[in-house]
Amino acid sequence: MSQFAINLLFVGASFALYIGIAIWARAGSTKDFYVAGGGVHPVTNGMATAADWMSAASFISMAGLLASGGYANSTFLMGWTGGYVILAMLLAPYLRKFGKFTVPDFIGDRFYSNTARLVAVVCLIVASVTYVIGQMTGAGVAFSRFLEVSNTWGIWIAAFIVFLYAVFGGMKGITYTQVAQYVVLIVAYTIPAVFIALHLTGNPVPMFGMFSTHTESGVPLLAKLDSVVNALGFRDYTADVDNKLNMVLFTLSLMVGTAGLPHVIIRFFTVPKVADARWSAGWALVFIALLYLTAPAVGSMARLNLMTTVYPEMAGEVEDYSDELNNPILYSERPGWIRTWEETGLITFEDKNDDGRIQLYNDDNPEFTETAEEHGWKGSELSVNNDILVLANPEIANLPPWVIGLIAAGGIAAALSTAAGLLLAISSAISHDLIKTMINPKITEKGEMLAARISMAGAILLATYLGLNPPGFAAQTVALAFGIAGASLFPVLMMGIFSKRVNNRGAVAGMLTGLIATLLYIFTYLGWFFIPGTNMLANTPENWVLGISPLSFGAVGAICNFTVAYLVSKATEEPPQEIQDLVESVRYPKGAGVATDH
């Protein structure tokens, strides 16, 4: 059977499974549609949350980020997991107790203000739409690489599948498909990682293998990697960073952004009890950690594999690497996976010094220029896109064709599961918060269901359009999504629970301050609305205020939000008694007892 047929079989089988689940889990009521009827087991919800959370970026790009950045990019690992600790303790159980369907629901009711509700809806839609673009393009890439269809067709097929189970099944359909998608993606991620760890270190558990001895050279894997990249003029893989303030703030921004992202929060509305919301956050992190603990091993091992593929002599016991620099492999003898990926344009080779060999080194490092000139090198000749590491893993490790089929299904599962969660957050904000609560409160249950399905279909069309015509700023939008969620939504949600004193004016002022401060900082360096050339300062560390990058500013925006909300609330009247009672009631798991007895 050809590789194409195997890929088709795996992806086709996974789609059949998702559609089967969609037919089984049709939504009958708005409660089914928004929160899966509120009866999802905490472990099931944890697994669905993990799939919801782990996007095309986690599955495809994170190992590549770690491989290229080493220690400095640990921020992504800690930020995207540490957010669950604050979510579990500061938000999830109380919002579950509040017992409604959406995030703007809570903000609008708690701050007794439709302005606050509207600001929350706008923040939610902007954050979710920017996030969903990446999922659609990610699915497109996976389709075009593995199923030999065009990118456009890939995105349309992805949109159609999501349409089937999200529009008919709502949260109920999405929940159970996400469970299936989690299983597909974690198996696909782990199998190649185990074989690579076994091959390089003899230890089958990647997270342990990473810290054990590299079999071929007899030195610890990370020490080996450091010395190899160092010999080629790169920074040590484990090198410390200079700007600790920026690293701390970036990690914090990712954490509060994670906790404030609406598509993650609404997953905790689906469990039966408050206690379940707490356990469920723990399970979600366990399932997420299975991938996130493996990713650094995949990153470091893939980097070492790449280097020793180009310089085979560097793999063994080497004292001084200067001799080994002389013998990179001949381009004509490059392995099969380099050939495969050259066809996609994600690996490119240019023989700058016409010696027929591949040179791969850091040509940006002035200290290494002399060494390069001694060897007659005229620049690094191989460029490898970071995103291919995970996708190319099975080929690098010489695994059988079915593993490649599995990776294809896994990458698509990661993109679709996150897209569906985001689309549900968008559609429920429109049908529930805008239409039902603000425009037409008299709408019938049936009418609201129809509105929810139509807005879901509309959101899918918008996401598809943006996936087909990604705005030039697609890569920067992650900063935008996390910045908005962290600087605008997270602080008011937390204050709404932990302070009875914060009132409507404080919340609106705080949200707008956090939002505007973050947007201004991002736009100053990345251009107004990301239009190239409109940035007022070049996006380089020298220009950043105190060395804080635009990506790290979400945490500062959140602090502004907290401060302004507190000060404005202090200066204005207390919230009415029934709001203070509402705050009381969300704090205690038991019934609505304490609050309604008044």
Next chain:
Amino acid sequence: MAEEKVDSTGYWKANVRLIVGCLAVWAFVSYGCAILFRPLLAGIPVGGTDLSFWFAQQGSILTFICLIFFYAWRMNQLDKKFGLGE
């Protein structure tokens, strides 16, 4: 009613204390051990690198998991103790 009021204040205070404790550990492992204290921990070798690197890429995530389960377990006890569970 009055009794329940006293109970619930105690419950909330205990909850906030627990959260502060857990978040102190959360900040200590991630911002402390993994980032800020790296120069101090550089001398402790772990598999070809130092302890801070391990915390940054493995240890902090494992601690986060323990923290959430510990919090959920303690809160279940508090729910029962104060009679505020579901």
